Amino acid sequence: MNPVKTGGKDELRTEAVQKAVMACCLCQYRCRILLCICTPCILLGCLFIYITLAVCLSINSSTTPVGMPRNPPLPPFFIASGLNKSGILAPFPIKSFWKYDLSKEAHWNLIQYVMDRQHSPILHPGTNASQNISDLDRYSRSTQQSSGCFPNYEMIWTVSDYFSLPAQIQRFVISMHCRDYPLLIDQPRVCSKHQSEAPMLLLAIKSQSSNFENRQAIRKTWGRSGWVKGRVGKGGHVRRVFLLGTNHSGHNPGIKKNLREESNRYGDLLMWDFLDTFFNLTLKDVLFWDWFSKNCWDTRFVLKGDDDVFVRTPALLDYLNNMEAVRSNTSGQSKTMEDFVVGDVIASAVPSRLQSSKYFIPDSFYKGMYPLYAGGGGVVYSGALVLRLLQVSKRVHLFPIDDVYLGMCLQRLGVVPIHHPAFLTFDFPEGEAKEHCANHTVLLVHKRSPKEIQKLWVETLRPSRKCRNTVLRDELLEKKKKEQEQNL
Template structure:
């Protein structure tokens, strides 16, 4: 009898979950409609069905390029120049047809490799993917001083919403134009991918700030977001001067970030500018339970200096250099380490700045210092906050009545 009851209960669970998902979808659509504003969103039709490291099932398909409502003369001149140099003038990864490299299966080291890395290694040569949502017009006009680029996933609408209302707000500060983009892949296997895709397309129609590629949004594929964005920037963003790249769960003091940029410009340190919370002398983690576990077969030497991927700043010149370097490096499953490897290829090191706290103000999450607004007022990047914490801290930090102590020089 108990067995029959369990079967009946499990039979009811699936339709209940479906109803819950539909209800959650309606709530999200309602929330998005309340926030609806004028903007241009470009929807794309999903072509290839690519599963990512957890489920590699490659099929051939086409990714359509997003139309541009208008093209400036500057853009036409730039396209002509790039065409003469063999550089694509639009996203050229239109068809996905990338099968595994079967020759790797014969290698001794592959047979010893932890099985969870097999699909990553077998498809590591698959680098650029069709775009599902594109906004080539985002950098047009040459008026963007700073492009804020945020890594996110489809389900984290509340995080994107909080970022748009705070440090990721598109605005002009002291004559410096700030624009924002969110980087996404496809929803992971096992989720209601069709409904989630429709939701993200609807969200993009409202805000017009999403770039989405046809690869699955998994931890190992964060590096794909790096290399695909670098190529996208190389094609479309010739006139943007600086790029801030971060996660969707950080606090950024935008004014302090702009002050840092001005300081670097005045000091003539722009060409190789790559600054953040630098990690030196790190080695691969061998603990199999760790999210960042790397087996010896994959990497068996210390990491080069790299910055925490929670948030870092780079100049457009450095972004283009990293694009070239990234094409010559094998993909690595930890994205911030991969960027350090690209810097190493350029014989460069990241610049450390104490205002970037990608591990929080203190590493003890229970420390009251991590919630002290005066620290946030004087820092640039702090990791890690929930959407509610971000909105609350942003409000407190920008309260004109907030009084913080100042150091005095005796």
């Protein structure tokens, strides 16, 4: 009996061992299955994280400009199309858009680029912008002398071919940093004398001390000061100033005495103590803008022109009154004329590289095309725009050609000059001047002698019956264009 009992126990033990072995094998099988399933998922997850980190690092490295710290803080007001779509930060650009290498640029382009950087709200968004000024910026500041208007001879070495350039370019390069010249002859009450309201039009005429006959012709004709009736409209108050510098003969006591007597008699001379040359005409602009802001700031319009132009002042007053009426009806009263400038607009102009030309600008001084600008023989802009021009001119280095400089300032203000065919700063097209009523179609025409100015004034002030109803050139050209289209 005992063997039988012992055999039963052995069978039970054997069965328990087998069950345990089977359970262990089943557990190992299940673990292997789970390991086979989870391992690829874990590897794919790690790969995804690695790729994501690599992409983010590559984006950050590509958007960081050379020489700048990585991950610079973005100013909240900077808006640009780019990668970031967060509602907290503004979008940032995909790649850098600000140039850093200017070693091959011309002198004016280089120093203007530096000035643009100093006033960039993107590069210097805070009040501590000076902390980020580079060596190039410090170089620019060293070229600007603050103690008086003296030649800066260090600038000789900044233009590669300085010693082979014409004398007028050389003089300009060593003095272009300065625009603070004393006023020798002033007319502080020219816009307020003998009138109860602000002038409608101030005539600011560039002249030279020796051009007395030109000034006299203007005083007797289209530049008369006082109330001027329009050709068909009401007209307006007109005031007049002549903008002068000094010249080599200006140091002659006799010349100075004559100018003082002329100023006392007519009260219309503004004279600054700088050399009156063609390349310094830009100084007349910026100095006049400053004088205007202090003495004639409420004048509605300014005509800036040469002393050899003829202007149909009554017709110009009609045109300006009409422009004010049109703009007030379309854009409201608050900012109707702050961007108004009209003249003979020149587009796609390039610097003259011909040394024999008085407009010659060397490649080492300036590269690129000129902005849109109105011919300097005669241009009209609003008094409100003058105040804006004065402010923006402090951020634009002087340029040798005054009308191009005006275009540079307008470009930075976002103001587009209006082209009007009745402003002829390059005279009539060939053959048109011979037409009987040609002079009655213009608002301004350039290059007229004092005798021609007086003759034209008499002719246009009392037009003949045939020319009495003549329209301006813009309407006339439009009419001819329609007639040609009908004939075709």
